[in-house]
Amino acid sequence: MTSVACVPGQILSNTSTHVPGPGTHVYETNILASILGHTLITSSRDKKSKATISVPRESTPTLTSINNNVVLPKVGSTVLCRVTRIRQRELNASILTVVSSAPAPDTEIIPYTHLTTDDLQFQAILRREDIRTHSDVTTTIASSYRVGDIILASVISLGDERNYYISTAGNEFGVVVATSEGRNAMVPMSWKEMRDVVTGKGESRKVAKPS
DSSP, rough: OOEEEEEEOEEEEETEEEEETEEEEEEEEEEOSSSEEOEEEOOSSSTOOOOOOOOOOOOOOOHHHHHHOOOOOTTTTTEEEEEEEESSSSSEEEEEEESSSSOOOTOEEEEEESSSTTTTTEEEEEEEEGGSSSOOOOOOOOOOOOTEEEEEEEEEOOOSSEEEEEEETTTOOOEEOOBTSSOOBEEEETTEEETTTTOOOEEEOOBOOOO
16 A cells, blocks of 8 residues: 555554554554654564554754645645634634545645734635535534534635635535543544544534545
8 A cells, every 4th residue: 555645534554454653543453543744664573463554743844845845725625624713604614625536646735824814814614504515494504513613614615815615515415523521532433423432422513534
């Protein structure tokens, strides 16, 4: 397996073929990415043992490398965002990175959080009607997302000079990483629920289907 770019919550391998390493976690029998980065496969010295798959933390790039590699969001881009504010009809989010479906071998994924707020900080708005493919009156922001959630979304409009408009309509979009009310990590249980790994308590979310 060659090194590939990955986002939190993405299925990388299976425990039947690999051992989970740093930057990953196990859900059922799948090994998933816990952080944004690139996979690293480390072979075992013992040929009978499984190789280890991990997602190493990448060093903080310089401002020069950021300016050379940063990819601007555009209509149709898939973006990784962090929810920053919840309101009745919409939510606000910070765009962490543009997710490339086929990055070049030497391309780095540069999180926008490495930039200062004075340099560049992209903001986005997700409206209630853009949460699901068939959103209705029963679909609410509060039952789909919470502040701090990391979500995958698609840019549907360049919006105004302050915000992009994003959508999570589609099975592949939604929450990929979330923390429970008890401040514990959560794992997906269905397309509309995630569960606290410590207490077992479920919370409603619009969950992204693992890729």
